[in-house]
Amino acid sequence: MRPSEITQLLAGADDPGLFSAADALTRQNFGNEVFLRGVIEFSNHCEKNCRYCGLRRGNRRLSRYRLDVPDILACVGLARDLQLGTVVVQSGDDFAYTREDIGRIVTGAREIADVAVTLSLGDRPEADFAYWHALGANRYLLKVETFDEALYARCRPGLLLSDRLSRIEALKKAGYEVGSGLITDLPGMTPEILAKDLIRLSDLDLDMLAVGPFVPNPDTPYGDEASGSILTAFRAMAILRLLNPLANIPSTSALNALRDGAREQGLTVGANVVMPSLTPETVSGDYAIYPGKNAFRADAAARVAAVRRAIERVGLVPSTARGNSKRKHHG
Known part of the structure; x- marks a missing residue:
């Protein structure tokens, strides 16, 4: 597809x-299955601004807040x-956790459960990436957010x-299986920028691709900006799939932060x-990237059950599989 299209x-x-x-195209390649990824948001400290x-x-x-390694591994057990x-x-860019701390999380997770381990820790040194992968981390x-410099x-x-x-x-x-993504309707983004971003993201030839709408947070410099359009995000998701x-x-x-039920419609x-949060409810509300993130304040089991029901509401099947990349065939 050309940018103009x-x-x-x-x-x-x-x-x-x-x-x-x-x-x-999604049904052709994935059938009716929807893969679930349990997100453990273990620290909301971030050195970035x-x-x-x-x-x-x-x-x-x-x-x-920061969760310690045993608390994080308890979430893996869940x-x-x-x-x-x-x-x-997942965390903000928080270097209070050393390379070895994260390594203990990876090895502990692999011992506790037969799960794929995805890391989302921001900008770490290349040597750390290699170290964690050698210990058994599968994805990163x-x-x-945008390719417009x-x-x-x-x-x-x-x-x-x-x-x-x-x-x-x-x-x-x-x-690693590698994932990246964009924010649609970031303040200053135009349709032309988004079109080029979708092409650039696709050109990276990655295993996981995300696109979500901008949600203004009142405690940020962009707090007074307009929310992104759900419809634009849906269009971007569909184009990414094609x-x-x-x-x-x-x-x-x-x-879902913008409209209840929009996440299941995205399927x-x-x-x-779909990525339900397993973060302990004592702190999950503080992982406030944007308002409405983790707004469903229930225990993790109730959150996951709600997500499974939402998937079934649109006629799809919540899978228990790891959902490894179909582009790569490794565990």
Whole structure:
């Protein structure tokens, strides 16, 4: 697809055709299965100061927390009990956790449960990536948010897009299944930028691709900006599916933050993954990237049960499989 075609689709040129084509391609490659990834958000400390994110270093209103390694591994045990095939171990850029601390989480998780271990820890050194992969980490998520250099620099002060992209290449080289993603309707983003972003993201040839709408957080510099459009996010998800038939694409929690039920609807326009939070309810509300993140304040078992019911509501089947990359065939 050319950028001009994508721009037209993002403007709503053919929603019925776009959504049905994306759904048909998803069903062709994944059947009716939806993979569940249990997310363990173990720290909301972050040394970065991104203008859109509630975890930003400059947010003084946020109650900060860190889970210790035994608490994190208890969440892995919960994932096992709830028959989730993957855990996603996620935090802000928090270097209070050493390379060895994360290593203990990886090895502990592999001992506790037969799960795929995904890490989402931000910008770590290349040697750390290799170390964790050797211990058994399977996947790594590193969002880009936008490939437009000026917009990236404005949203992520002091950071360079080129550094982020070189880390993605390092992760691929280390042998991970690698995921990245975009935020639609970031302040300053145009349809033309988003169209190019979708192409650039697809050109990276990754295993996991995410796109979610911008949700303003009042405790950030972008707090007064308009929320992103759910429809634009759906169109972007569907286009990503058409460009990446075998990629694992989540329907993000940001969708539900804007409208209850939008996340399950995303499973009908190209997504095949949902990521319920396993973060202990004592702290889950403080993982406040945006308002409404983890708004469903129930214990993890109730959260996962609600997600399974939502998947079934749209006629799909919640899977207990790991959902390994169809592009790669390793565990």
